[in-house]
Amino acid sequence: MASTLGLVTPQQMHFGEALPLASGAALADYRLVYETYGTLNEARSNAVLVCHALNAGAHVAGLDANGQPGWWDNLVGPGKPLDTRRFFVIGVNNPGSCFGSTGPMHKNPASGRAWGADFPVVTVEDWVDAQARLVERLGIARLAAVIGGSLGGMQALAWTLRHPARVAHCIAVATAPSLSAQNIAFNEVARRAIVTDPDFHGGHFYEHGVVPRRGLRVARMIGHITYLSDDAMEAKFGRRTANGQRHGASAAASAEAGAGAATMADFAYTTQDIEFQIESYLRHQGDKFSEYFDANTYLLITRALDYFDPAREHGGDLKAAFAPARGKRFLLVSFTTDWRFAPARSREIVKALVDNDAAVSYAEIDAPHGHDAFLLDDARYHGVLRAYFHRIAAEVERV
Amino acid sequence: MASTLGLVTPQQMHFGEALPLASGAALADYRLVYETYGTLNEARSNAVLVCHALNAGAHVAGLDANGQPGWWDNLVGPGKPLDTRRFFVIGVNNPGSCFGSTGPMHKNPASGRAWGADFPVVTVEDWVDAQARLVERLGIARLAAVIGGSLGGMQALAWTLRHPARVAHCIAVATAPSLSAQNIAFNEVARRAIVTDPDFHGGHFYEHGVVPRRGLRVARMIGHITYLSDDAMEAKFGRRTANGQRHGASAAASAEAGAGAATMADFAYTTQDIEFQIESYLRHQGDKFSEYFDANTYLLITRALDYFDPAREHGGDLKAAFAPARGKRFLLVSFTTDWRFAPARSREIVKALVDNDAAVSYAEIDAPHGHDAFLLDDARYHGVLRAYFHRIAAEVERV
Numbered sequence: 001m002a003s004t005l006g007l008v009t010p011q012q013m014h015f016g017e018a019l020p021l022a023s024g025a026a027l028a029d030y031r032l033v034y035e036t037y038g039t040l041n042e043a044r045s046n047a048v049l050v051c052h053a054l055n056a057g058a059h060v061a062g063l064d065a066n067g068q069p070g071w072w073d074n075l076v077g078p079g080k081p082l083d084t085r086r087f088f089v090i091g092v093n094n095p096g097s098c099f100g101s102t103g104p105m106h107k108n109p110a111s112g113r114a115w116g117a118d119f120p121v122v123t124v125e126d127w128v129d130a131q132a133r134l135v136e137r138l139g140i141a142r143l144a145a146v147i148g149g150s151l152g153g154m155q156a157l158a159w160t161l162r163h164p165a166r167v168a169h170c171i172a173v174a175t176a177p178s179l180s181a182q183n184i185a186f187n188e189v190a191r192r193a194i195v196t197d198p199d200f201h202g203g204h205f206y207e208h209g210v211v212p213r214r215g216l217r218v219a220r221m222i223g224h225i226t227y228l229s230d231d232a233m234e235a236k237f238g239r240r241t242a243n244g245q246r247h248g249a250s251a252a253a254s255a256e257a258g259a260g261a262a263t264m265a266d267f268a269y270t271t272q273d274i275e276f277q278i279e280s281y282l283r284h285q286g287d288k289f290s291e292y293f294d295a296n297t298y299l300l301i302t303r304a305l306d307y308f309d310p311a312r313e314h315g316g317d318l319k320a321a322f323a324p325a326r327g328k329r330f331l332l333v334s335f336t337t338d339w340r341f342a343p344a345r346s347r348e349i350v351k352a353l354v355d356n357d358a359a360v361s362y363a364e365i366d367a368p369h370g371h372d373a374f375l376l377d378d379a380r381y382h383g384v385l386r387a388y389f390h391r392i393a394a395e396v397e398r399v
Numbered sequence: 400m401a402s403t404l405g406l407v408t409p410q411q412m413h414f415g416e417a418l419p420l421a422s423g424a425a426l427a428d429y430r431l432v433y434e435t436y437g438t439l440n441e442a443r444s445n446a447v448l449v450c451h452a453l454n455a456g457a458h459v460a461g462l463d464a465n466g467q468p469g470w471w472d473n474l475v476g477p478g479k480p481l482d483t484r485r486f487f488v489i490g491v492n493n494p495g496s497c498f499g500s501t502g503p504m505h506k507n508p509a510s511g512r513a514w515g516a517d518f519p520v521v522t523v524e525d526w527v528d529a530q531a532r533l534v535e536r537l538g539i540a541r542l543a544a545v546i547g548g549s550l551g552g553m554q555a556l557a558w559t560l561r562h563p564a565r566v567a568h569c570i571a572v573a574t575a576p577s578l579s580a581q582n583i584a585f586n587e588v589a590r591r592a593i594v595t596d597p598d599f600h601g602g603h604f605y606e607h608g609v610v611p612r613r614g615l616r617v618a619r620m621i622g623h624i625t626y627l628s629d630d631a632m633e634a635k636f637g638r639r640t641a642n643g644q645r646h647g648a649s650a651a652a653s654a655e656a657g658a659g660a661a662t663m664a665d666f667a668y669t670t671q672d673i674e675f676q677i678e679s680y681l682r683h684q685g686d687k688f689s690e691y692f693d694a695n696t697y698l699l700i701t702r703a704l705d706y707f708d709p710a711r712e713h714g715g716d717l718k719a720a721f722a723p724a725r726g727k728r729f730l731l732v733s734f735t736t737d738w739r740f741a742p743a744r745s746r747e748i749v750k751a752l753v754d755n756d757a758a759v760s761y762a763e764i765d766a767p768h769g770h771d772a773f774l775l776d777d778a779r780y781h782g783v784l785r786a787y788f789h790r791i792a793a794e795v796e797r798v
Contacts, residue, residue: 023668121668181632181677182624188678189620192685195671196613198597203671214595218617221588225581233580239708267706269422269520271698272594272602275705278580279587286591299670306674307666309638 003069004077005062005084010035010100013137019095019130022123022307029109032134033058033100034092037076038084040140046396047088047140048389049131050076051148051155054223054301055293057099060091074377081386086393087144092134094127096120096300104296105206117203117296124151124308128158132166144396145169145389149374150341151301154308157349160325161310169392170325171385173333174374176345177318177352178309183340186226187302190219194295203296212295217286219298224285229337229370237278241266318352329359331388333381335373336366361388404461404476404483407469409434409499412536418494418529421522421706428508431533432457432499433491436475437483439539445795446487446539447788448530449475450547450554453622453700454692456498459490473776480785485792486543491533493526495519495699503695504605516602516695523550523707527557531565543795544568544788548773549740550700553707556748559724560709568791569724570784572732573773575744576717576751577708582739585625586701589618593694602695611694616685618697623684628736628769636677640665717751728758730787732780734772735765760787 012033018026035058040047050060050072061076061084063069076082076089093101096119104119111118135143146167148156153175160170179187194200197215201208228236243266267275274280314320330353334346343364353360363384367373373381411432417425434457439446449459449471460475460483462468475481475488492500495518503518510517534542545566547555552574559569578586593599596614600607627635642665666674673679713719729752733745742763752759762783766772772780 023666025668117671121670178638180629181636181638181675182627182629184638184675185620185624185632185677185681188675188681189617189624191670192620192682193592193617196616217595218588218592221584221591222621225584225588228581230579230581233584237580239577239580239583239711267422269424271520271590271695271702272516275702276580276583276587278584282584282587283591296670303670303674312638 003061003063003073004079005037005073008035008037008059008062008064008070010058010064012100013134015130015133019126019133021120021126023121025120027095027102027120030095030102030130032092032095032102032130034090034134035059035062035070036091037061037089038087040088040138041396043399044140045142045144045399046086046393047090047135047138047143048082049090049092049135049143049146049159051127051131051146051152052091052094052097053148053150053152054305055289057093057097058091058101059099060089071375075382075385081382082147082389083393086397087389090135090138092131094122095130096122096297096304098294098297103294104203104300105294114204114206115296116206117299119296119300121303122300123304124154124158125162127304128155128162131155132159132163135166141166143167144392145171147171147173148175149173150175150371151305154305158308158310160328160330161321164324164328167328169329169331171331171333171388172346172349174335174338174341174346174371175349176341177311177349179306184306186222187306190222191299191302193218193222194298200295203299205295211290213290216290216293216295216298217283220286220289220293221282224282226340227370227372229339229368231337232369232372233278235368237276237281240277242274242277242280243268318348319355322349322352322356322358325353325358326356327358330361331384332360332362333374333384334364335369335371335381336364337368338371338373340371403478404436404472407434407436407458407461407463409457409463411499412533414529414532418525418532420519420525422520424519426494426501426519429494429501429529431491431494431501431529433489433533434458434461434469435490436460436488437486439487439537440795442798443539444541444543444798445485445792446489446534446537446542447481448534448542448545448558449488449490450526450530450545450551451490451493451496452547452549452551453704454688456492456496457490457500458498459488470774474781474784480781481546481788482792485796486788489534489537491530493521494529495521495696495703497693497696502693503602503699504693513603513605514695515605516698518695518699520702521699522703523553523557524561526703527554527561530554530558531562534565540565542566543791544570546570546572547574548572549574549770550704553704557707557709559727559729560720563723563727566727568728568730568787570730570732570787571745571748573734573737573740573745573770574748575740576710576748578705579744583705585621586705589621590698590701592617592621593697599694602698604694610689612689615689615692615694615697616682619685619688619692620681623681625739626769626771628738628767630736631768631771632677634767636675636680639676641673641676641679642667717747718754721748721751721755721757724752724757725755726757730760730762730783732762732764732773732783734768734770734780735763736767737770737772739770
């Protein structure tokens with residue numbers, strides 16, 4: 001569906017009061033970039049905050065100055081599941097990110113040089129606190145809902161724990177109550193690839209006029225493997241060779257190769273050049289990502305993921321952790337083929353919420369796309385969100 | 400179980416006749432390192448060939464000069480499942496590897512410098528042909544069995560297709576009829592990490608006195624994630640922090656942290672240093688591997704894995720590919736938690752064999768360790784192998 005919001009202009013807000021962080025450090029002075037869609041009603045009761053995941057920012061919906069649609073444009077807009085004719089929707093970029101808000105590429109006032117790897121380590125809870133200040137400045141005492149997918153889902157959950165009086169509904173999609181050892185392992189390999197790239201320069205590569213592209217590429221390739229389901233990758237690429245393109249074979253020959261009917265003679269027998277289409281896809285994704293994503297941001301965001309673990313302060317007891325959520329209303333959504341944040345992880349959250357007598361709806365969507373499904377336009381998934389937002393809108397409009 | 404074979408001395412054999420390769424190139428002149436255990440009987444009918452996987456060589460069992468046990472020492476030896484009192488067991492290192500046989504670190508006679516990235520690309524079938532020559536030179540017309548796990552299992556299968564008259568039994572453990580797109584993807588990321596390491600020097604790093612350690616470390620870390628099951632990693636490491644060691648906390652505090660009862664205050668809030676034990680484990684594995692494994696070998700061996708696909712020449716028809724296996728006898732073993740080479744992949748092979756009226760035994764072992772299980776000493780797994788080899792020994796000794 002084409003964007004129906006049209007051009008959207010990002011806004012920014014400066015915060016002069018220090019933001020205390022979980023690490024004990026503080027962000028003395030910072031700027032948040034945000035976008036809004038729709039109109040805040042007179043009662044200021046129809047605001048929905050959208051939290052972003054790793055590779056996204058405040059540009060949730062509509063078209064930016066380059067004509068690029070927002071990352072959740074299929075979900076947010078007039079007539080869409082999160083309907084901007086009824087809701088006032090806020091997208092905000094988190095501090096430490098590389099999409100406009102204060103981050104490691106900006107000047108550290110203490111040193112006069114770019115923060116680089118010295119940017120304070122931020123957590124999901126720190127982000128939520130920063131978002132809460134923005135919401136307050138926008139004159140919104142209580143959000144109708146907060147929504148996010150993946151890392152954004154963790155932020156949505158954290159809202160109900162840190163600012164329970166300031167949010168009515170929480171919608172957490174394709175998320176988890178904490179990363180598993182395997183999740184942390186993938187993050188760590190990606191970080192090592194970046195940090196050991198000689199162009200990283202201890203995080204101060206900005207001053208050297210270089211970017212640790214090799215590390216970013218590898219990090220993104222690893223990420224992409226975990227975003228797709230094994231089956232989706234098999235269906236999309238299988239063992240199809242890239243040689244149709246490479247040797248300029250006829251369309252018929254390419255189609256045959258695509259059908260797996262090729263022979264060993266189709267290979268170039270090379271360890272460094274591309275033989276299979278999946279390799280071409282991953283390299284392309286890695287190259288694209290390394291052109292625009294900040295290496296220090298990658299480290300910060302993956303660490304925020306690693307740290308998130310509300311049960312930690314409660315001896316591992318997730319029910320105890322979710323005690324502040326009592327009385328809140330939740331929608332949890334997971335996808336059957338998501339092996340990064342599997343449905344079982346969402347069910348852990350559902351159980352902890354139900355044990356706290358929260359009102360919980362849970363949808364486990366049978367979708368083939370793996371973790372990526374939370375960004376895609378699946379009819380059942382969007383149907384669930386549409387119905388849930390319809391209910392919230394009715395509540396808001398009834399008051 | 401301690402090794403009962405004692406000191407084993409590797410042997411080597413030189414081959415002056417060129418080995419034609421699948422790529423169309425040839426290996427003009429090469430050396431194979433091998434080891435043998437047990438005694439070849441008079442009829443020369445009790446020989447079992449063991450094929451190695453990525454990170455292994457000819458040293459299958461017993462102790463080497465450094466006192467290191469072989470990589471399958473728990474399986475091979477007097478009284479062990481593959482009993483060297485009854486069988487003459489051969490371990491051989493494949494060309495292109497870095498454990499003694501001719502490989503990319505040796506001199507290319509054509510250039511006078513180390514082969515480096517110019518070493519010919521080798522396939523599973525090329526290795527099997529090289530092994531067949533060794534077996535012939537040892538005076539063995541027909542192997543009682545060929546056995547291998549993972550990539551070694553592919554070699555065992557390829558023996559029955561390329562040299563069906565020269566092998567009676569095939570035992571293929573934790574293997575697949577071809578890599579999936581996801582398998583290839585993991586290999587490709589690892590290769591990119593190595594190739595883009597500035598110390599790789601296009602594969603000619605030997606001349607520069609350096610090793611692409613950064614790339615090898617990342618490659619090995621990725622590998623380790625795929626060798627372990629998600630559950631095994633969770634059980635072994637979970638979200639346990641490394642700070643017990645780091646801050647020299649008391650044993651009691653460490654145990655408490657280990658139990659997940661730690662708080663956020665246990666973290667150092669760092670993106671580059673270790674926070675979780677899983678990170679420490681992966682870094683250690685990466686460091687160790689980068690000390691001894693050859694980068695060009697890593698590229699060659701992962702490519703051999705990528706290429707293996709006996710169905711390819713038969714329009715994707717695995718049954719047609721296994722037609723030469725008619726009359727052979729097979730044992731296939733898979734492990735329930737192996738997500739690298741899942742049981743479903745072994746079942747594909749079983750079906751193709753059964754469709755060819757081969758005699759197939761298949762054991763799906765409920766083991767928690769993921770792909771690594773094929774190297775471990777699981778009672779049910781070893782019980783299956785012991786029984787199967789007992790049957791082969793009885794056949795051999797009856798004749």
